[in-house]
Amino acid sequence: MIFGTAPKNLGYPGTMPGFDRYSAIPAVETLPEYRPTVPEPLLATGYKLAPDGKSMTLTLRKGVKFHDGTDFDAEAVKFNLDLWKKELRPELQQIVSIDVLDSYTVRLNLSQYDNSLPYDLATAAGQIVSPTAIKTKGKDWAIKNPVGTGPFKFTSYDQDVKLKYQRFEDYWQKGKPYLDAIEISYVSNSSTAAAALQAGQSDLMWGSGSLNPKLPDDLKQKGLNVATIESTIAYLLPDSKNTDSPFAKKDVREAVEYAIDRQAIVKALSYGIWQAANQPVPPGFPWENPDIKGRAFNQDKARQLLADAGYAKGFETSIKGPSSSTNKDAVTAIQNYLSQVGIKAQIDLLDSGAWTDVQKKGWKNAIVFSVLAGSPGNYGANVRRELPADYTMYPSVLRAPGYEAALVATTSAFDFDTQKKASQALSKFMYDDAMITPLWSTKIFAAKQPTVRDDYHATWLHLYWRPGDAWLSK
Known part of the structure; x- marks a missing residue:
């Protein structure tokens, strides 16, 4: 298999981003x-x-062993979730304490109900690794040596x-996995990865339709099986909280x-893989608000x-983004459109360290090109993770007054209809304040040899697959 983003953490709870989780799934x-x-x-x-x-x-499954031979049980779950909470990630912060009721029962005590839990x-926050491995080998070792309960x-x-x-x-699921081994090679250049796939050097490649939108169709034409799924919405983030920034003014945003x-x-660059968005929700998702008509292209209005x-x-500004996952043609097009109304923007693509600083520490007099993960499961959780x-x-x-209440309303709803209305209201709140610019x-896509079966890439979630079910036909 070929994947574009090499993992930095495979086995330590709380510091594992989504792309790392993809690589850890066979074991954890x-x-x-x-x-x-x-x-x-x-x-x-x-x-x-x-x-x-x-x-x-x-209620936990009995009879499950970690790869080091130790038992999966309630204490292991508490250990993992406590580590995650210590990292102060937005996921699981509604858990105020964890009680072990017996060896296979855990109670999560919550500050308030949260439908995203x-x-x-079911994603990175719920991945469970061996406490014994971490206690005996340490964090640095665990980061590069995942010890889970998975099929591999x-x-x-x-x-x-x-x-x-x-x-x-x-493995606790008797008869699985069907494969003897899995190897994941990391190739950041999608064209190089595609060439290796076509040459039969790999069974499957995972790719981003954001970076190379023409590639899925090209690979399909070469006889490979290609699955796609809506994954993210691209947007621009202004430094609106900085009072001396032009973007502090709503009219500018x-x-x-x-x-x-x-x-x-979209028409010029995406080959049908992208869809223009008029709100911070991927088109067609249940959270899309039909009352939002969007700000259609109108440069006279902009001026x-x-x-x-x-x-x-x-005025002069810059467009910042991660060099590894930014479509340079798209950002250049944005730069050109902004220049036509007098906004002169320099493009500043950042390495992973500088990009993390932007995400965590902020920026000045710039707009940031990024993506919001698009999961049909829980819109509020996605927004809370990013903003x-x-x-x-x-x-x-800037989070305008009322934003937190609108966000909490999405995750505190007890039924789907209420959750849907609250999610649509959150989208409208963000739109009305021009909090972000939806693009x-x-x-994402997975291109596979015809022999690959039941891997579940690009089926339910953009970074999810089922290695224990996968097999190769002759």
Whole structure:
């Protein structure tokens, strides 16, 4: 297999980003298993919510072993979730304490009901590794040596080059996995990865339709099987919290949106993989608000708004983004459109360290090109992860009064209809304040040899697959 982003952390809870989770899945399982509607049992066979929503009790699967031979049990779950909470990530912060009721029952005591919790436990926050391995070997060792309960056991990792797993003979799902081994090679250049796939040097490649939108169709034409799924929405983030920034003025933020012809960019660059967006929700998702008509391309309107804000002659700024995942043609097109209304923007693509600083520490006099993960499961959780009310991510983006309440309303709803209405209201709140500039939704794709079966890439979630079910036909 070929994947574009090499992992930095494979086995230590709380510091594992989504892309790292993809690489860890063969070895490290979650409590429930992700589904778009309701997560299904995996290491946890079930969960029960208290009538007041203030606690959730997990029933755990018996007879499961970690790869080091130690038992998966309630103490292991508590150990992992406590480590995650110590990292102060937005996921799981609603858990105020964890009680071990018996060897296979855990109660999560909550500050308030949160409908995102089952989804968080079905993704990175719910991945469970061996406490013994961490206690005896330490954090630095665990980061590069995942010891989980999954169908494959970690063998070796040549940093940024290749990750190897072998079949775990004592896996709790009898008869699985079907494959003897999995090898993941890390190739950042998608064209190079595609060439290796076409040459038969790999069975599968995972790719981003944001970076190379033409590639999925090219590979399909070459006889490979290609699956796609909506994954993210691209947007621009202004430094609106900085009072001396032009973007502190709402008129300027609206002008940016009116200045950019999203439909033209999508038509010219995406080969049908992107869809222009008029709100911070991927088109077609249940959270899309039908009352939002969007700010259609209108550069005269943009110029007038800039003049009203005191920038009739425009201003200079920059567009920042991660060099590894930014479509340079798209950002150049945005730069050109902004220049037509007087906003002169330099493009500044950042390495991973500088990009992390932008995400965590903020920026000045710039707009940031980034993406919001698009999961149909829980919109509020996605927004909270990227734009939490406490400013722990993208702190230069202003959260207007009422934002936190709108966000909490999405995750505190007890039923889907209420959650949907609250999510649509959150989208409208963000739109009305021009909090971000929505651009277009994108897809990820998995291109496979015809022999690859039941891998579940690009089926339910953009960074999820089922290595234990995968097999190769002759």
